[in-house]
Amino acid sequence: MEEREKKEFFRKFTSAFFKGDQDFISEHVTDDVLWSIVGTEPVKGKQGLLDAAFGVADFSNMEYEIESVICNEGEAAVKGVSRRKDVEGNPRNFCFCDVYTLDRGNPQKVKSIITFMIELQQEKQKQANN
Numbered sequence: 001m002e003e004r005e006k007k008e009f010f011r012k013f014t015s016a017f018f019k020g021d022q023d024f025i026s027e028h029v030t031d032d033v034l035w036s037i038v039g040t041e042p043v044k045g046k047q048g049l050l051d052a053a054f055g056v057a058d059f060s061n062m063e064y065e066i067e068s069v070i071c072n073e074g075e076a077a078v079k080g081v082s083r084r085k086d087v088e089g090n091p092r093n094f095c096f097c098d099v100y101t102l103d104r105g106n107p108q109k110v111k112s113i114i115t116f117m118i119e120l121q122q123e124k125q126k127q128a129n130n
Contacts, residue, residue, distance in 0.1 A: 003071055006071040006076060007069045007071055009028075009108075010069050010071065010076045010078050010100060011066055011069055011078070012024070013025070013028060013078075013100070013110065014064075014066055014078045014080070014098060015064075015066070016028075017053060018062055018064040018082065020054060022050055022053075022054050025049070025050065025053065026046060026050060028108065028109055028110055029110045029111075030046070030103050030106070030109045030110065030111050031045065031046050032045060032046075032111075033046055033049055033110060033111060033112065033113070034111070034112045034113070035048075035049045035052065035053075035113045035115070036112075036113070036114045036115070037115040037117065038114065038115065038116050038117070049113075062082055062083065062084040063082065063083040063084070064080055064082040064083070065081050065082075066078060066079075066080040067080045067081065068080075074101060074102040074104060074107060075099065075100060075101050075102070076099070076100045076102075077097060077098070077099050077100075078098045079095075079096070079097045080095075080096055080097075081094065081095055081096070081120075082094045082096060092119060093119070093120040094117050094118065094119050094120065095117070095118055095120055096115060096116065096117045097115075097116045097117075098113055098114070098115050098116075099113070099114040099115075100112070100113055101113075
């Protein structure tokens with residue numbers, strides 16, 4: 001894959017998570033994919049990833065913005081912001097960075113994902129002061 005194609009692939013892959021597109025994700029991960037969200041136990045295998053990503057999340061009220069995609073050989077980093085409301089209707093904003101590694105034997109499939117995510121606290125403080 002060329003650099004431009006890789007960047008577009010990772011934009012589509014990340015968007016598929018936020019849009020709840022299980023078919024796209026399933027088609028583009030290896031059977032033994034490993035997903036690590038920093039601070040939690042890793043999720044192993046395609047079905048484990050699909051269950052964790054789509055089993056409990058409600059994507060209908062989530063907005064997201066991909067700010068940048070950086071690719072290098074068989075790896076990529078995607079940085080962005082996601083927004084959603086909590087059960088009380090209060091907005092919550094998160095900054096995320098996903099680090100992807102492609103399968104060496106099949107560069108159209110993701111072998112591992114490491115997700116770094118943090119809630120943007122300044123947004124909460126601004127709203128509390130208003």
